[in-house]
């Protein structure tokens with residue numbers, strides 16, 4: 001389903017997104033064509049998923065995949081990630097936040113556009129519930145190292161091991177592309193501590 005907030009200038013309640021409470025909420029930042037949240041929502045019917053995507057074409061694809069799969073536990077919000085995190089999503093609402101293959105902006109002059117910053121780390125620590133997790137994957141080694149440095153400086157985030165088969169975690173659309181090209185994938189998992 002599409003999620004359209006009734007008021008874009010007011011903080012949401014978790015129940016505004018999924019009225020059936022209490023269920024864990026997972027947020028996919030930059031969900032692209034929706035393959036990942038669709039597979040997750042099918043696998044975990046007892047959890048709710050919100051996919052954020054700013055590009056209309058990709059948001060529509062994600063929405064149509066969710067509708068075809070007849071998933072009541074997945075909603076797609078077409079919006080800028082930073083706006084949703086800063087102005088709409090309430091504190092401690094999410095059990096997991098996924099940031100999978102964000103644009104790495106490899107040119108130095110574009111580094112300021114990268115998603116993972118000190119402010120971003122503070123924000124996800126606020127939106128995640130205590131004990132909640134942030135999961136991050138990229139094919140860009142330099143961006144990965146820079147991001148890990150920034151994430152480790154956020155005192156509420158604690159890095160955890162992430163073994164490949166620790167839990168069901170399907171490859172995303174972009175991940176499949178990079179794997180086909182033989183690119184190594186970097187993954188990191190952080191937990192919010194009190």
Ligand SMILES: C[S@@+](CC[C@H](N)C(=O)[O-])C[C@H]1O[C@@H](n2cnc3c(N)ncnc32)[C@H](O)[C@@H]1O
Pocket residue numbers: 029030031032033052053054055058079080081082100101102103172173174175
């Ligand atoms: C490289 S793609 C990865 C898509 C998906 N996560 C995957 O792994 O297949 C990055 C996605 O994030 C979206 N995106 C980038 N910056 C965004 C922002 N600030 N707000 C919302 N979506 C954003 C892009 O439009 C794009 O669909």
